[in-house]
Amino acid sequence: MLLRHTTAKEIDRKALTINPAKTCQPVGAMYAALGIHGCLPHSHGSQGCCSYHRSALSRHFREPIMAGTSSFSEGSSVFGGSANLVQAIDTMFTIYKPDVIAVHTTCLSETIGDDLTQIISKAADDGCVPEGKQVIYCNTPSYVGTHVTGYSNQVAAFIKFFSTATPKKRNVINIAAGWMEPSDQREIKRLTSVMEARTILFPDFTDVLDAPLDGHYKMYPNGGTTIADMKLTGDSKFTLGLGQSCTEDACIKLENKCKVKFELLDIPIGFKATDRFLMSLSRHANVPIPESLSDERGRLIDLISDSSKYLYGKRVALFGDPDTLIPLTEFLVSMDMKPVYIVTGTPSKYFTERMTEILKDIPEAKFKSGEQADMFQLHQWIKQEGVDLLMGNTYGKYIARDEDLPFVRIGFPIADRPGHNYFAKTGYEGGANLVKQIMDAFLDHFDRTCLEEKVEWQL
């Protein structure tokens, strides 16, 4: 057994987190910053943070991840990181020539109490910020919230620093994107384009974190929301925030700053969340939903109905982030599956409310968020009463192997399989992709483990 020390028996843990279902804020901020064209993320802290985050993102996307670090030394920790950041800004604009540097803090600089507004304005005063370039920042103390919080803070910072209301409103819908893959965003952009809705998606990872290999390395790949577009978000008609925990702050900030009203929606995973997304987009962009999308929906329903026998009543354990888990759980329930154990390290009241509602007909379901809502807990539950399927990031594979469980990878990080940034989970096609993955996981497991006389040629 890989996880040989995990037993069914629980103790009431208060302090020790074991195999977390979360990580810390800065990586989320770094990720979000990559979704702005020409933006170089910068980690204001020790070198290690930056190195860890770049490695984690590289392993997940199998793409170059660039970011600067303030390279704190013991001295900076005592005297503050101002000098480091000013020098970093100078160095980066000179050598790497970004359009914007997006600074995020770390537990180190937060504990010290560095005042970023002041430091950045000192850098500007010192002439370290070239004409037309910009340094923005967000506070991402690692000891508050999780990577999801960091993502949210970075997205909110885009609003704070870029969005501008001019007198001229535009018939455009902002889509504030929660944590998802470039593939997921590509699908959302395809849907909005089929709808003929004018939208600004931010941050936008397409053509950034799935960049082509063509022999040229581009430090700032073609994709990403342009700063021009980010500015224009203030003139848009409405904002759809996809994923409460990642986008609510940005939506509120934009409403406060530029009077753009908003609606929070789930990331469109599964047909119900996709339905709501399309209907909301339709309503707010004042465009009809074309028949071709009804057909896509119908194809997904067709696939689910054909697979229904295999899905019905299957017990599923899930771990990941609230914005993914909420629509994913709803999707599983809508396919008559039973998501029975769900954990997220990200503390969220909203998660609790939504899960309570979604799981109201599954009394055996347990879910937990925040501290100690970790994979050790999830595994203990599985040891207590088994499941038919596990869904989550790469760390799930250890549980899956120990318990001989079908396993579908979803979430962050996925370090041991390629292609998740190529194939969407969002929209109806993404739903079909998930159904196919789940079915393959079930059927591969059955075909491998059943008695020889039970091997079947057909479904």
Next chain:
Amino acid sequence: MLLRHTTAKEIDRKALTINPAKTCQPVGAMYAALGIHGCLPHSHGSQGCCSYHRSALSRHFREPIMAGTSSFSEGSSVFGGSANLVQAIDTMFTIYKPDVIAVHTTCLSETIGDDLTQIISKAADDGCVPEGKQVIYCNTPSYVGTHVTGYSNQVAAFIKFFSTATPKKRNVINIAAGWMEPSDQREIKRLTSVMEARTILFPDFTDVLDAPLDGHYKMYPNGGTTIADMKLTGDSKFTLGLGQSCTEDACIKLENKCKVKFELLDIPIGFKATDRFLMSLSRHANVPIPESLSDERGRLIDLISDSSKYLYGKRVALFGDPDTLIPLTEFLVSMDMKPVYIVTGTPSKYFTERMTEILKDIPEAKFKSGEQADMFQLHQWIKQEGVDLLMGNTYGKYIARDEDLPFVRIGFPIADRPGHNYFAKTGYEGGANLVKQIMDAFLDHFDRTCLEEKVEWQL
């Protein structure tokens, strides 16, 4: 062992086919006919043929498959099937109201020697063919060629009966589609649309064999090449035939009948075949290849390069149809894999020529087509020297389980997994889909079977 009687030792078989890598003509004709809008295929033979073909196609697509049968009795076998077919035509037009009935023959009616031209004209004379409706046919004796031949014959029949040259040429490229999935065609149509090329695709299975579930059964779903479009193929500028064995006849017939020149290409599986398809389309439609397609290509190359270590030198066994196997083998070779055993039940000189060329740097490769080029032969080769991967239709799972091989399903029929008609193998995205499937097959196998200390968290 499921296939416990298969041993490495070969004998020189001349008569017995064991576990074929092919089936008979009519199912191909039936399949192709479903790709014309408003067309009802009709099997001129015993009920069993029609039942078998409908079942096989239903199991593969998990979609309704409708077709008529002449319901031969012993009497019809003695006296000829004319009366049966005339009555069938009458019955079908009255009850099922197709626009066109596409009759194909069977070994039975062929052995008897029924003259379809004559029978159909009798049906017309008898008033069984309503105004504006049409009965077309093709000869598909089961004892000649294979299902691929039947498909080819049906597609050629579309040309023969529909294509018409008027004096007005149109700036349109015909795409004669070889045997592929609706998903594969959807991707090809997306590519042509991104290229802004005007095309007519025939037959067209999209929205026919992947129809939405919306509570309404449509005997003639929305998709399929319209008869109007089929007629217009005669006025097109050029024809691209995708898949020599399925489309060459149609292309030649169209050139002879309407002077539309043509080029035979591979089904665009893998980047090389897709490159050629796009370049040919670009040349003949006189449209440039947009950068977005270079990017799609680059994304596939990126995925392959990232996965290269796992693909390099891996021995693969394949079975299926020439039109799929040729570009698929080329794709595997282009990823530095080693397709070492390839069988197709479809006899084809072209297959031999192309394989000889594609496999010239892999001296250990064996391939075979035609009689006795069956899965028993393939399995014997595998028993002689193992492979790392098996690719083929559902029947491959028995070999895969016995030999504990990673297995990727491709071809016809796939009866034990859903979704193959949803996710393309064609184009660059289809290539990525294949790479992902191959990688998942390898890595799932490794993760499951390796020593515990060798379980890896990352690639």
Next chain:
Amino acid sequence: MGKTLIDELEMSKFTEEVVKAYPKKVAKKRSKSIVINDPDSIPQIQSNVRTIPGIITQRGCTYAGCKGVVLGPTRDIVNITHGPIGCGFYSWLTRRNQTRADKPEMDNFIPYTFSTDMQDSNIVFGGEEKLKVAIREAVELFNPKGIAIFSTCPVGLIGDDVHRVARQMKEEFPGVNIFGFSCEGYRGVSQSAGHHIANNGLYKHLIGRNDNPTRKYKYAVNVLGEYNIGGDAFVIEDLFERIGVDIIATMSGNSTLEQFETAHTADFSLVMCHRSINYVAEMLETSFGIPWAKANFIGAEATAKTLRKVGQYFGDQELIDRIEEVIADEMKAVNAAIEKARAKTEGKTAMMFVGGSRAHHYQELFSELGMETLVAGYEFGHRDDYEGRRVIPTIQIDADSRNIEEITVYPDPTRYKPRKTEEELAQLREAFDIEFNEYKGMMNDMKKGTLVIDDLSHYEMEKLIELYKPDVFCAGIKEKYVVQKMGIPMKQLHNYDNGGPYAAFEGAINFYKDIEMIACSTIFKQMKAPWEREEVLEAEYVFN
């Protein structure tokens, strides 16, 4: 959604609707195959007649009935299809005939298909030589105990004589039992002809060749017409093991040559699928004196009844006690499962169109679930399957049936031994209501006012669903996706949608669960996009 009763459903509307759409001749013919049932005065139903050309039917061919259904499930015969590749290909692993060859050295050819793969030259010059070579190759490669040859359409037409080839090759390989079937697809009007031909072949080439069966218990039966789809035969075997009665032969689920060869040594034959195997049942009675009775392991009550029949037949109190114990034991779980399922299934409706017996048998399971079968019919039944064997003498033999060999058998000179005297049989009949050598047909068990339709066509199926909106529709793979596109859950009863076993107590519980699942499954409620649902449109979805 609770359904109104049959009476209120106006089942007669259906015939009117359908007849309207058909050409006159078709309408006339089809109307004879569509009847409203009355179990008290069973009406005549036209069946086992040709399907009208052009009609989209469920039916297959004689080859399918002979090779696919009856001979296919036997694991140790190399079944060579003589013909073009298609027939062998389509009958390869497509029927879920599970089989269990316990030891690695035991033969199991089920995952293989063998064909002479006839080419045009074989059609022109004859295929017998190729067939011989194929048999030689099969012997060299597999050295099987038996080889069966199945004729496909062209074989009969070009004059290949598979029986002669079989005889010749049997001489060449004396250790191998080689025999042929003239089961060309054009014979008869459906698979049914193939069953008959297969039955004849079983009798002529296999049954009675071995007088030394493997026996463990005092009593032994045959289970005829059980094909082990989804493992049904496995659970029946388990059941007989528990009551302590040998099954000599199952025809032909999970079977072997040896089972066929020793079938004549059993004491009693239980007939599941009357249509496909009644010929063998009859012949075993005539030749060897083994009585048969209709049996049914589909449905818990039916299974109990069948087991009790076995106890009563042997009249052994110990056996009877064991049977009652087993029944009592099993019924606990059955009743719990029924109770759970019925909460969801009670009052729902079903329609079923399958094979030769399932359309009848499965009504028991639905009725255990409190569901009503509104309409049923066979794909290839004869009048006796609908109306009962009493009508056999009145059935008109048409040209299509006349072409199927009817073999006449006589008591075996040495081995004929009536297992029960006429008196004993009469006593059993009287005391326990066991009907020997009898089948009362499906209509006898269906409610008054229900519809019975033979050889259902696609068009009729669509209309049935439109008019009566059943909660579950049962048929086969060709119908499955049509029905589901209409938003009606579809249960395959040929292959169980990869489910099962459904036989006996264990199988019944599986079935209850699967039907409960269908009843509870919500996906068909999601067919319409919300923006296309009226309530949504009205309530909240207004373009600004």
Next chain:
Amino acid sequence: MGKTLIDELEMSKFTEEVVKAYPKKVAKKRSKSIVINDPDSIPQIQSNVRTIPGIITQRGCTYAGCKGVVLGPTRDIVNITHGPIGCGFYSWLTRRNQTRADKPEMDNFIPYTFSTDMQDSNIVFGGEEKLKVAIREAVELFNPKGIAIFSTCPVGLIGDDVHRVARQMKEEFPGVNIFGFSCEGYRGVSQSAGHHIANNGLYKHLIGRNDNPTRKYKYAVNVLGEYNIGGDAFVIEDLFERIGVDIIATMSGNSTLEQFETAHTADFSLVMCHRSINYVAEMLETSFGIPWAKANFIGAEATAKTLRKVGQYFGDQELIDRIEEVIADEMKAVNAAIEKARAKTEGKTAMMFVGGSRAHHYQELFSELGMETLVAGYEFGHRDDYEGRRVIPTIQIDADSRNIEEITVYPDPTRYKPRKTEEELAQLREAFDIEFNEYKGMMNDMKKGTLVIDDLSHYEMEKLIELYKPDVFCAGIKEKYVVQKMGIPMKQLHNYDNGGPYAAFEGAINFYKDIEMIACSTIFKQMKAPWEREEVLEAEYVFN
């Protein structure tokens, strides 16, 4: 594509190019870390100095060096990260430290990560209490032999004293060895500080606590600075098993607490990664009298040389013979593999920038493949790693290094026992050229004219590739996809891209194969779409 020689490549162009782009101060500083090598008069290279803020560097932090590198690979310690969740998360299973706990009941905590998951209240009010509770929970759940506590950045700042907590908890749980590390990420200038801190901790809390090692053979060594990435330590263990020499402790690949506790009983220490472990090697020498020598198991020749060193050290002819046998045996497969690979690799070029020793060691493997290493450098090396230990006395200690505790050790009063007398050592030096307690550095082994670059930045890497187009570039995950986007195959030498083992003979063969694969792999030739390739454009691709 055969490459021209280093002389022709104008390596000096690089410095010019790079310096141009940098701000003046940066240029001035960086130019001291970029030198053109001359093995005969090794130039001084600036290293182990702060990275300039804003420079995109390969470097990580002290925590990573301490917890991630040195302590992480030990399977039976519960390593609790005291801090916010990130640090524990990122060091969880990301370094491919394989481990093999043979029996199910043996401890293996490698697949787990443990964290106090500090929240803002812990930052404000202090985290010691939470740490104590966490330790209690760890003991209750896992009852480990040892618990190590690792401090992350805020811990030091807020004044949490992990050492005090460790002492207190050790009193509470006397059976558990509990100890802490002040390895906050801001200490030092790179991971290197963490290695040093870890080395100190190993010495203070583990080494020497158990005088009864498990021994099988007459001679025993320690293998220091080997972390069992990809299973390297496994093949080294196999090798020592074959020559009949015990490995008392590997630090820390595939290691256990017991190995550390008994390390002082070995006869000889072999040092793989000089940078990360030289402190322990020195301390074992000073305290217990165990000499150390630099060893290298990367490369077949290097492995042979290291094994021979062991034989010479012990001076036992039987051992020497066994070693020669093993070498002769292994070199057959090695030579065959080299021959096969060299056909593809000869004349190709490599660049490598990794850790503390691999950038040196792997040059051996490339040179066995006939490949030239044009440029190399360390991520966190010191001058002694480049120039050799002889420069240690001349290294200026800056503020960053001064903050790292330097512990002074003395001969153990009871257990100090020089394994060899000074004379014996001198003899060995003379006879076999064994350098004790010495490392000559990487530059000594690199050709004249090659470039040596410390703490390579992203910008410099891009330039290197642009200017000199190597056939393979070796670095880590952060560089991997940048390099590949430029169309250059990239080989990770931190984690081997999930490959390996690469150590010893078996590993060398794996490496040859992997590099041959890179050399033969064709995908990078496909980067340009054909319609964008000039030859295609010119030859045939003309719009009508």
